[in-house]
Amino acid sequence: MSNLPFQIKTIAAESEFRFKEKGSMFIGLSSPINLEEDVVNFLNSVKKRFYDATHHCFSYKLADGLFKYSDDGEPNGTAGIRIHNAQNHFELTNIITIVVRYFGGVKLGVGHLGKAYYETAIQNLEASKKIEKELYQNIELEYKFEQTKYVHHLISKFELVVNKNLFELSPIMHCSIKASKVNEISSELNQNYNPSLVLRITNNLFYLNI
Incomplete structure (x- = not known):
């Protein structure tokens, strides 16, 4: 059984916001992600683009509950957790937010520094288009030709997305179903058991956009 939530909220595309405080330039950049590999790729691309920046602080969250944040050399608790809090403010997941800082020569102090990182992240995310996504799972239905009508009933009732239909000795339909409906379709097929109709x-x- 998966521990992934049936629905999540994330952002639709990469976004950027710039904020200046006492000579320091803060640049907030966010991107939707699905895997830790996406985190590495986006972080590396930002570090390459802003190679001469003083700090590259970040926070990322994945739908399976995994998260991580980094102060990247800033005083403890002034950057990564502030970016993380901004993500939580909008209840976002499957997202990475990086705040790049170019030091302007004037120290801000711990309080003002934390506010600057939070403000950059919150404004960056405020301007980002938010979307909701639904968790889907791939299934296969193997059946006899004479059961085609019932299979189409299942497609309609459980809002199946048909990806591919193979017509061999027995047709095999490859579908995607909302993960929240997997138990329901399993229960229906158990109640109307027929050994020639197999659910895999x-x-x-x-995740797909709602």
Whole structure:
């Protein structure tokens, strides 16, 4: 059983916001992600683009509950956790937010520094388009030709997305179903048991826009 939530809120695309405080330039950059690999790729691209920046502080959150944040050399608690709090303010996940800082020569002090990182992240995320996504799971339905009408009933009732239909000795339909409906379709097929209609549930889970 997956521990992924049935629905999440994230951002639709990469976004950027710039904020200046006492000579220091703060640049907030956010991107939707799905895997830790996406985190590495986006972080590396930002570090390459802003190679001469003083700090590259970040926070990322994934739908499975994994999260991490970094102060990247700033005083403890002034950057990463502030960016993380901004993400939580909008209840976002599957997201990475990086705040790049160019030091302007004037120390801000711990309080003002934390506010600057939070303000940059919150404004960056405020301007980002938010979207909701639904968790889907891939399934296979193997059936006899004479059961086609019932299979189409299942497609309609459980809002299946048909990805591929193979017509061999027995047709095999590859579909995607909302993960929240997997138990329901399993229950219906158990109640209307027919050995010639087989449901196979895969471990392939992914999010689609609502």
